[in-house]
Amino acid sequence: MDVDSSKKFSPSKLKEYQICPRRYAFHYIEKVPREGTSVEALLGVCVHAALESLYKNLQNGRLLTLAELLGAYDAEWEKRWKSEKVVIHEPGLSGEHYRGVGRDAISLYDAAHRPFDADKTVAVECRVGFPLEAGGESYRIEGFVDRLALAPDGAFEIHDYKTGRSLPEQADLDEDWQLALYDAAVRHAWPDTKAVRLRWHYLRFGKTLSVAKTDSQLSALKKDVAEFILKIKSDRRFDPEKNALCPRCEYRAICPLFKHAEEISRMPAAQARLEEGSLLVDRLADVVARKKDAKAALKGMEEEERALEAELLLYAGSRRLLAVQGRRGHVTVSEKEEIHLPTKTNSPENHDRMEEELKASPLWPRVSKLDGHRLVEGLKEGNWDEPSKRLVEELLLRYATRETTRILRFHPVKQEAEE
Numbered sequence: 001m002d003v004d005s006s007k008k009f010s011p012s013k014l015k016e017y018q019i020c021p022r023r024y025a026f027h028y029i030e031k032v033p034r035e036g037t038s039v040e041a042l043l044g045v046c047v048h049a050a051l052e053s054l055y056k057n058l059q060n061g062r063l064l065t066l067a068e069l070l071g072a073y074d075a076e077w078e079k080r081w082k083s084e085k086v087v088i089h090e091p092g093l094s095g096e097h098y099r100g101v102g103r104d105a106i107s108l109y110d111a112a113h114r115p116f117d118a119d120k121t122v123a124v125e126c127r128v129g130f131p132l133e134a135g136g137e138s139y140r141i142e143g144f145v146d147r148l149a150l151a152p153d154g155a156f157e158i159h160d161y162k163t164g165r166s167l168p169e170q171a172d173l174d175e176d177w178q179l180a181l182y183d184a185a186v187r188h189a190w191p192d193t194k195a196v197r198l199r200w201h202y203l204r205f206g207k208t209l210s211v212a213k214t215d216s217q218l219s220a221l222k223k224d225v226a227e228f229i230l231k232i233k234s235d236r237r238f239d240p241e242k243n244a245l246c247p248r249c250e251y252r253a254i255c256p257l258f259k260h261a262e263e264i265s266r267m268p269a270a271q272a273r274l275e276e277g278s279l280l281v282d283r284l285a286d287v288v289a290r291k292k293d294a295k296a297a298l299k300g301m302e303e304e305e306r307a308l309e310a311e312l313l314l315y316a317g318s319r320r321l322l323a324v325q326g327r328r329g330h331v332t333v334s335e336k337e338e339i340h341l342p343t344k345t346n347s348p349e350n351h352d353r354m355e356e357e358l359k360a361s362p363l364w365p366r367v368s369k370l371d372g373h374r375l376v377e378g379l380k381e382g383n384w385d386e387p388s389k390r391l392v393e394e395l396l397l398r399y400a401t402r403e404t405t406r407i408l409r410f411h412p413v414k415q416e417a418e419e
């Protein structure tokens with residue numbers, strides 16, 4: 001995998017890596033031409049072009065009418081619709097639908113801001129940037145501001161037009177890098193800048209959201225961006241990251257995550273069914289399904305086994321038998337006695353009392369704590385002298401509960417023959 005030799009990073013470039021490192025590598029390292037233009041991207045470019053025309057005309061003292069503004073939008077749309085391969089991913093929606101969405105967005109913006117005299121436009125689609133050190137290397141952060149304006153109170157305002165179909169929460173914008181980096185660039189270009197406001201225009205909603213950054217927030221952001229650049233620089237894999245953009249990604253056909261599905265989707269159905277990878281996946285799906293069925297069947301058989309064992313124990317118990325004979329084998333019944341001592345959890349008072357009594361006895365140095373297992377094993381194996389044995393027996397009598405478990409074992413005929 002090529003390493004990234006970039007010395008220049010735009011906010012959108014950084015964001016692309018954030019969203020998907022593989023997409024970033026296709027775009028900025030391997031420079032793979034994108035396959036077509038998504039209709040959403042076309043809509044965004046055309047709306048931006050119309051608003052650029054509006055504010056450039058305003059800078060020259062001419063205010064476009066709404067009809068002229070929409071005319072500029074339509075002209076850009078028609079030019080690009082003819083020259084670019086536009087891809088519509090949303091089934092059932094046409095190019096005309098999207099063109100209408102753009103027209104509505106411009107009309108909303110026009111209604112809210114006409115006659116566009118709330119500020120003075122400094123520049124439209126202007127390049128801004130600043131130098132940034134990361135890991136001892138010099139980089140440049142650079143990008144294009146949709147519109148830079150001076151408000152009546154002397155503050156710079158950075159305007160950004162959004163044509164997406166979702167409206168972010170204020171908290172998302174508070175964390176947004178893009179306009180904050182433009183803020184840093186404006187302060188770099190005009191060091192006497194007193195205040196900068198960041199303004200996002202969500203055109204489909206006719207809604208404008210604002211953020212103002214402090215100097216310390218911008219310093220922290222620069223530090224984060226420097227670290228992020230080092231992360232990109234150290235990446236040697238550029239793994240794909242599945243995300244909401246994937247269905248519309250221009251690199252789907254070559255992305256390792258979707259390449260095969262794309263190939264299969266383009267094949268005739270009969271050929272797709274016989275494709276080697278597809279066949280292997282289908283066989284695996286079959287095995288996984290059978291395994292699932294077998295697991296369910298096994299669970300059922302285990303339940304049946306437990307029920308039969310319980311019935312056999314009852315039968316053997318009622319007839320005082322220790323073995324029951326069948327045609328295909330026999331079962332034996334044995335008994336195991338388990339002694340349960342009080343524990344700190346299930347019976348703390350008895351536990352403490354028993355421990356106190358043990359401490360006061362000559363046994364304590366040999367057990368050093370209430371070790372029920374050692375006590376019981378010692379008794380069973382005859383490890384204790386007579387007085388100790390009696391003491392343990394008394395303690396067990398007073399504090400322990402006894403439980404007898406009956407164990408049933410099945411011996412198939414084959415096993416008997418082998419024996």
Ligand code: SF4
Nearest residue numbers: 020023240246249255
């Ligand atoms: S399709 Fe998705 S995972 Fe693949 S490159 Fe594009 S964005 Fe990344």
